[in-house]
Amino acid sequence: xLLLLARCFLVILASSLLVxxxxxxxxxxxxxxxxxxxxxxxxxxxxxxxxxxxxxLGASGRYEGKITRNSERFKELTPNYNPDIIFKDEENTGxxxxxxQRCKDKLNALAISVMNQWPGxxxxxxxxxxxxxxxxxxSLHYEGRAVDITTSDRDRSKYGMLARLAVxxxxxxxxxxxxxxxxxxxxxxxxxxxxxxxxxxxxxxxxLEQGGTKLVKDLRPGDRVLAADHQGRLLYSDxxxxxxxxxxxxxxxxxxETREPRERLLLTAAHLLFVAPHNDxxxxxxxxxxxxxxxxxxxxxYVVAERGGDRRLLPAAVHSVTLREEAAGVYAPLTAHGTIxxxxxxxxxxxxxxxxxxxxxxxxxxxxxxALLAALAPAGxxxxxxxxxxxxQKAAEVRGAGPAAGIHWYSQLLYHIGxxxxxxxxxxxxxxxxxxx
Numbered sequence: 001x002l003l004l005l006a007r008c009f010l011v012i013l014a015s016s017l018l019v020x021x022x023x024x025x026x027x028x029x030x031x032x033x034x035x036x037x038x039x040x041x042x043x044x045x046x047x048x049x050x051x052x053x054x055x056x057l058g059a060s061g062r063y064e065g066k067i068t069r070n071s072e073r074f075k076e077l078t079p080n081y082n083p084d085i086i087f088k089d090e091e092n093t094g095x096x097x098x099x100x101q102r103c104k105d106k107l108n109a110l111a112i113s114v115m116n117q118w119p120g121x122x123x124x125x126x127x128x129x130x131x132x133x134x135x136x137x138x139s140l141h142y143e144g145r146a147v148d149i150t151t152s153d154r155d156r157s158k159y160g161m162l163a164r165l166a167v168x169x170x171x172x173x174x175x176x177x178x179x180x181x182x183x184x185x186x187x188x189x190x191x192x193x194x195x196x197x198x199x200x201x202x203x204x205x206x207x208l209e210q211g212g213t214k215l216v217k218d219l220r221p222g223d224r225v226l227a228a229d230h231q232g233r234l235l236y237s238d239x240x241x242x243x244x245x246x247x248x249x250x251x252x253x254x255x256x257e258t259r260e261p262r263e264r265l266l267l268t269a270a271h272l273l274f275v276a277p278h279n280d281x282x283x284x285x286x287x288x289x290x291x292x293x294x295x296x297x298x299x300x301x302y303v304v305a306e307r308g309g310d311r312r313l314l315p316a317a318v319h320s321v322t323l324r325e326e327a328a329g330v331y332a333p334l335t336a337h338g339t340i341x342x343x344x345x346x347x348x349x350x351x352x353x354x355x356x357x358x359x360x361x362x363x364x365x366x367x368x369x370x371a372l373l374a375a376l377a378p379a380g381x382x383x384x385x386x387x388x389x390x391x392x393q394k395a396a397e398v399r400g401a402g403p404a405a406g407i408h409w410y411s412q413l414l415y416h417i418g419x420x421x422x423x424x425x426x427x428x429x430x431x432x433x434x435x436x437x
Contacts, residue, residue: 040168042160048175049167055138059173060145060185063138064294068131075323076189077129077144080104084111086124086152096128099144102186107147110169110184114151117165122152126181146185148177156180188293189269199244199268199330199351201253204342206333207304209236216331216342217247225333226304226341232313234304237335240370243349243411244332251330252323254292256301258316258345263303265345268330269293272348272356274339276300276315289348289356295321302346313346334408336367366410 043049052058067073077098080087085107087096099107111123127134127148130141140146149166151158156179163182166174177183202217207226214223219239227237253266256273267273273295274287287302295301300315307314333340334349338360341347350359 040164043163043176045176054173061187066142082108088126098129106170113165124150124152140185148181150181199332201266202329227335227337227339237337240334243334243408247329249330255322257320259319263344265343267292270351272350274346304344
């Protein structure tokens with residue numbers, strides 16, 4: 001009964017804090033209704049879907065920097081040799097075939113739809129990855145995340161429907177840009193990864209209050225781990241739960257190494273890491289939180305350093321940022337303060353939204369329910385006059401720190417709420433960042 005009450009409290013409080021503004025903006029997606037097969041309607045000239053700017057969170061997301069053949073990120077591009085797609089390749093370099101994996105997947109799906117819609121007609125790509133600077137500044141073509149397409153017969157009367165098929169194929173932004181082509185783009189790989197959260201490998205270590213270190217995968221309710229408050233002061237914070245945990249998962253981790261002191265941190269692309277501003281050389285962090293995939297060599301992250309017998313956080317220059325695959329499981333620990341020292345590097349406990357303070361506020365109902373549960377279920381009772389069950393064990397059931405793996409139910413709730421909010425045209429994706437500052 002106590003468990004049910006706690007969950008109900010969390011849902012109601014989270015909904016009141018996060019959902020109500022969104023509900024006032026429109027009917028939303030609706031629940032429990034069987035959707036009839038929808039009739040495909042061609043896009044009108046100059047129409048784009050979704051009806052937000054291309055480089056916003058509700059569409060394909062922000063520009064992350066040009067990829068060149070000599071850059072570290074060139075490995076993010078993969079060639080597309082699908083025989084059902086015609087590549088114009090006017091540069092004769094194969095550049096139009098290079099794209100991110102997500103772009104490739106959506107393009108291949110669209111190629112099938114085109115052949116089904118118009119037998120004998122193929123999809124044609126006129127522009128893919130651009131390495132020559134032919135597009136506007138910060139074009140997603142420079143990242144291999146955008147393609148310009150036509151049909152192989154170049155029948156312009158088909159282009160409106162071609163755009164609609166691109167929407168159905170799953171492109172994150174489709175624009176009937178020109179009478180001569182359709183423009184399509186996708187989210188960055190780290191944005192896609194954000195849907196499954198952000199994590200650390202099981203081999204990552206944390207520092208315990210009673211001394212020594214512990215593997216992230218071995219954290220249990222009652223552990224207190226080294227973290228930092230909003231002013232950058234080191235402290236020990238209660239481990240509450242895992243927001244995501246999968247012992248058998250295999251994900252791509254970013255490996256971030258600092259120069260001095262030399263520290264090494266592995267985390268997934270969508271996880272937040274604190275980066276010091278350029279003009280801040282002092283010991284007190286006033287950082288910004290960036291997706292791990294956006295951290296670059298030369299930027300500074302915060303590490304634990306010993307100075308005169310005193311332990312404090314100091315900015316350390318990033319020496320290298322690389323990608324590699326790990327198969328040691330993925331874990332996303334949550335602390336009461338929303339921060340954690342992993343391998344002596346300060347990181348956020350959050351992912352998905354590139355705004356640490358907003359994410360921490362979204363978990364306020366969870367932390368409040370955690371405290372209430374501890375107060376309502378003292379050790380030695382079960383909250384209902386039954387057999388004796390430690391309060392810590394009961395709290396673990398609510399917090400999701402028990403045996404069950406996967407994404408925590410509260411995280412899933414917030415993710416779905418966030419999806420509803422982002423679908424509202426009146427709530428610009430950047431507006432949430434402004435509100436939380």
